Amino acid sequence: MPAALMAAADKAISMEKSGEKKQSSAGKVLNVLDLFTEENPAWTVEMIMSELGATRATAYRYVKALYDAGLLAPGAASTYVLGPRIMQLDRQIRRSDPLLKIAQPLLDEDQSPLIGARSISSFYGDQVLAIQVDRFDPEIFLTMERGRSFPLIYGAPSRIILAYLPPYQMRNFYSSNSAEISKAGLGKTWEEFRTSMRKMRRIGYCVGNESNRTVYGVSAPIFHDKSSVSASLTYVRRIEITSDQELEELIKAVVRAANRISEKLINYSPADGDSSLVFPTPRLAG
């Protein structure tokens, strides 16, 4: 793994919840985006002023910078809301992500009726993000959705990635999250944690049903490099209709599919060929 990625990953993991670093002006502008939440999607400039403790001129300048970039757009009643650029950028990611491009045809070949739903989750240093979710069983209830993020410790798609982290990252993660790790039953000490992770690596998948009690989620790791996890594949099936044997088959299926994706992804690497066309996968470790 290149130096750049490791540095970034280490920082992302260790910096967790430290916050409050010195901010550039651009950083302050970008912080305005944090205000726009699901509960509070529309803000007037006056509201932004009082929230930021800024003057009118400053608040308008911030909003204007974001508006000019298309990240905000004027809404009804003199409010601003998240802008069109976000949807456009998301489309760009969907269309240019090598992982999605590679995985799609391979997954579409795997039409087993056992698969009630499937999702691809991607690793972003301190969190795991669902980047694609497909539902086949109309009765299944899913908590995953593109753009939803999960902590590295929560849920099968996250945990299988956690298990394959390089040693120093895993160590960092343990020291800043030992309480949660212990609570989740992954080990009360660093040694225990390391052992349980090694065990998970040995079997090569993770079965979970904690985030959603009605389904099994079976996750297998996806590598963009011989030794670097970048994502995970998850097959989902309702518990009530799943026999032990079917669960076994589901596990085999997800591991096989993830392996095929990994193979293609690794060969997609810049080793040979035009690196501007076949650029290294944007899947990342940081």
Added chain:
Amino acid sequence: MPAALMAAADKAISMEKSGEKKQSSAGKVLNVLDLFTEENPAWTVEMIMSELGATRATAYRYVKALYDAGLLAPGAASTYVLGPRIMQLDRQIRRSDPLLKIAQPLLDEDQSPLIGARSISSFYGDQVLAIQVDRFDPEIFLTMERGRSFPLIYGAPSRIILAYLPPYQMRNFYSSNSAEISKAGLGKTWEEFRTSMRKMRRIGYCVGNESNRTVYGVSAPIFHDKSSVSASLTYVRRIEITSDQELEELIKAVVRAANRISEKLINYSPADGDSSLVFPTPRLAG
């Protein structure tokens, strides 16, 4: 329509392609996002340096600001790619947009087999953006997709919005786009253009098949206010399987559905009730 919106809409429309206004520092940082295109999704800092003509220190500062905001993320081989925050923000929009929330159940009631696909497009001042696309006919070929934008003059979803623009906006649009308007056959003079738009308003829908020769797209306007268009609904059907009578029915269906959405959207307005809960629709005119 509030003053804020008009000002923004006028500017967006008249400013088209003028570009090159003085940029704030935050604006310069946000410009970096423009580099990340579908053809060129991964950039090293060195590449950004030479593209921007900035020094190493500056380029790193820009990238760091965007990285801290989650808009960029480190990719493989020391590149940066668009970050997880974009997917998260897109999810937030999907979950908080009143138009989507209102339209979804109403559209799901409308299960006519005539509808091969449908899409909702939203007006953003100088462009029209597809915000939701559903395909029912598996053989249909669609150019629309969430996040894809179209100029105001191109395609049925755009044109029906164009037709309902307030007079001064339409006037602005004509004076900066008279050549394209004439080429598109919408009128060689302002008078002709105004007449053809009035005619379209009178019939209340727009049928087009220019962007995709294999299908009809039938679009009807959606209003967030008695007189303000904010979006359009489009029903799509393959031409080869569509009789004249079916086209008529499709038109009636899309107009009916769009009207129902408009009604609900208008009543959703802040007129009564808690405006923090039932905030005015973020659909916008600018």
Added chain:
DNA sequence: CAAATAATCCCGTTAATTGAGACTATCGAA
């Protein structure tokens, strides 16, 4: 037409960005 609100403009002061290059950290290979 007048009042109210949204958004921009102006300008002296202040605080942050900038560029150049030295410096540190990590990786890959021997």
Added chain:
DNA sequence: TTCGATAGTCTCAATTAACGGGATTATTTG
């Protein structure tokens, strides 16, 4: 482990832009 290469950070003085406060313009509502 050492070395070389590359990624990314840091320091500092000079420049440049952000900031605040208040006046000004633009647009809607009554």
